[in-house]
Structure formats: structure tokens, C-alpha cells
Amino acid sequence: MxxxxxxxxxxxxxxxxxxxxxxxxxxxxxxARVHAAAWKTAFDAFLAEHPPQQPPERASKAPPGAPPEAPSPPRPFDADDYLRYVDGRSRLDGAAAFLASRGFEPAPATVSAVADHKERLFTERLRERGVxxxxxxxxxxxxxxxxxxxxxxxxxxxxxxxxxxxxxxxxxxxxxxxxxxxxxxxxxxxxxxxxxxxxxxxxxxxxxxxxxxxxxxxxxxxxxxxxxxxxxxxxxxxxxxxxxxxxxxxxxxxxxxxxxxxxxxxxx
The missing domain is CATH 3.40.50.1000 (HAD superfamily/HAD-like)
Structure with missing residues (x-):
């Protein structure tokens, strides 16, 4: 110094x-950049593994015999999401807030799994590079x-x-x-x-x-x-x-x- x-x-x-x-x-x-990168990897992996379901009200309005409309994929985690939902919060609070923002109502075990994934990624990057x-x-x-x-x-x-x-x-x-x-x-x-x-x-x-x-x-x-x-x-x-x-x-x-x-x- x-x-x-x-x-x-x-x-x-x-x-x-x-x-x-x-x-x-x-x-x-x-x-903060290391935290943000770890969150992005963890959240985007979750979103890729849990595609959204078509809302029932939209399915009921489809014409008879029409193929089901594919729901729009959730928007990936970005810098604004980091500032809005996870920056400064505990891992569990941040994970729950972001997932809710994308329309998920995950069980506590799911929130913990995403938060733990982020923790492992952050720890690995911290030990490799430091700050x-x-x-x-x-x-x-x-x-x-x-x-x-x-x-x-x-x-x-x-x-x-x-x-x-x-x-x-x-x-x-x-x-x-x-x-x-x-x-x-x-x-x-x-x-x-x-x-x-x-x-x-x-x-x-x-x-x-x-x-x-x-x-x-x-x-x-x-x-x-x-x-x-x-x-x-x-x-x-x-x-x-x-x-x-x-x-x-x-x-x-x-x-x-x-x-x-x-x-x-x-x-x-």
C-alpha cells in the first residue's frame, strides 16, 4: 500500500x-465485479435448467388444434439486476429477490441451491485471483x-x-x-x-x-x-x-x- x-x-x-x-x-x-460474475453464472444456469411454463390463461385462448405457444425465455441476469436485487444483500435474500423478479416462486431449498452455487463460484475466483x-x-x-x-x-x-x-x-x-x-x-x-x-x-x-x-x-x-x-x-x-x-x-x-x-x- x-x-x-x-x-x-x-x-x-x-x-x-x-x-x-x-x-x-x-x-x-x-x-463487487467478482460477486456479479458469480451471480450471473449461477442465475443463468438456473434459468437454462428451468424454462418457464406457458401461463394457463394463454393456453386456453389458443385456437383448437393449434400448437402450444412457446413461452418467452426469461431475460438473463445483467448488471441492472445485480444493482437492483442482490448487491448489498445476503446471498439467500438476493437469490430469492432475483428469482421472484423472473416470475419464479422457488422452494427454500432451491433458493439455497442457487445461493450455494454462487458461493462456490465466488470462492473459487477469489482464491484464484484475489482482489x-x-x-x-x-x-x-x-x-x-x-x-x-x-x-x-x-x-x-x-x-x-x-x-x-x-x-x-x-x-x-x-x-x-x-x-x-x-x-x-x-x-x-x-x-x-x-x-x-x-x-x-x-x-x-x-x-x-x-x-x-x-x-x-x-x-x-x-x-x-x-x-x-x-x-x-x-x-x-x-x-x-x-x-x-x-x-x-x-x-x-x-x-x-x-x-x-x-x-x-x-x-x-
């Missing part, structure tokens, strides 16, 4: 806070620590500690609340604010004096409903509608890189 830049100072929006809680995937580490931390995020974390502001990482994933360790960033955070801790404590998944509230509690700072940094729609919703003083949305996609969607779901401000929340001393 590079050394902290001595001229980095915080923008006014962050000054006076007692703590900042960072989501992990897509905010601290470049792992890096975003330099702009590390700069901001160091500047926060230099200003005496506590920092925590939070994630619905059980891999958060492994990701942060591999990226050389774990020691920068005063606390970590991951999917394993969430299960142990019975914390609700996003868009409920439980993960972030637990992280703030461990830092000893009330939400009204803390900020949340998130890239997921469910995550900014969680920050807003948790009563945090500031919710920062991170738009890594630079898509035409991602920024307004983050704002609509609860972000106060949206940046494409967290270094935008720093002043390197050249701006006045």
Missing part, C-alpha cells in the same frame, strides 16, 4: 463526524484516522475479513461486522440498517454523528433508515441512471471515487 498523502484533508461534509462505516464489496475492495483495495478509499480511510475519526467496515458477506486481509486493508479499520457476525447476532440484512448500527455501536458513536459509505441501493436505504448523519453513495459504474437512483434511495451525495471527499491542498 502507498503511504498516506500528508496534504490530504477532509471535505467539510465529513468534518465533525465521530465515525464512518464503509461497506466492503465495491467500496473498499474491487470485489485489490481501491486507492481512493485507502486515502480517505487514512485521512479519517488522521483526523481522529473512527472507521469500521461492514459487509453482508462472510468473506469480508479475507477480502480485507488479502487487500492489505484490514488493519486500517477499528471494527468489522461481516456476514458471520450478522448470523451470530441475528442481524437483519439490508435494507435494514442492523449491520451499520452494530458497527457504529462497536465504535462507540451514535448514528447521528456517523456516516455510511455504500455502493448498493439497499445499502444507502439502510444508512438512511438507520438515522445516520450522512449517507455517501459510490457509483463505480458511471451508468446514466446509477447516480440518481442512489440519491432516490437515500444517498445525500454520490461520488465515483472516494478520493473526491478529500482536498489535497490544491483546491480552495
Amino acid at each position: 502507498t503511504a498516506a498523502r500528508s496534504r490530504d484533508v477532509l471535505t467539510p461534509a465529513l468534518r465533525g463526524l465521530g465515525a464512518v462505516v464503509f461497506d466492503t464489496d465495491g467500496v473498499i475492495t474491487d470485489s 485489490d483495495a481501491y486507492p481512493g478509499t485507502l486515502r480517505l480511510v487514512r485521512a479519517l484516522r488522521g483526523a481522529g475519526i473512527a472507521v469500521a467496515a461492514a459487509s453482508a458477506s462472510r468473506h469480508a475479513a479475507e477480502l480485507l486481509t488479502g487487500a492489505g486493508a484490514l488493519d486500517l479499520f477499528d471494527a468489522l461486522v461481516d456476514g458471520g457476525e450478522a448470523a451470530r447476532l441475528g442481524l437483519g440484512g439490508k435494507p435494514r440498517p442492523d449491520l451499520f448500527l452494530e458497527a457504529a455501536r462497536r465504535l462507540g458513536v451514535p448514528p447521528a454523528r456517523a456516516a455510511v459509505v455504500e455502493d448498493a441501493l439497499a445499502g444507502v436505504e439502510a444508512g438512511r433508515s438507520g438515522g445516520f448523519a450522512l449517507v455517501v453513495g459510490v457509483d463505480r459504474t458511471a451508468g446514466p441512471d446509477t447516480r440518481p437512483r442512489l440519491l432516490r434511495h437515500g444517498a445525500d451525495i454520490v461520488v465515483t471515487d472516494l478520493a473526491e471527499l478529500l482536498d489535497d491542498g490544491t483546491r480552495r
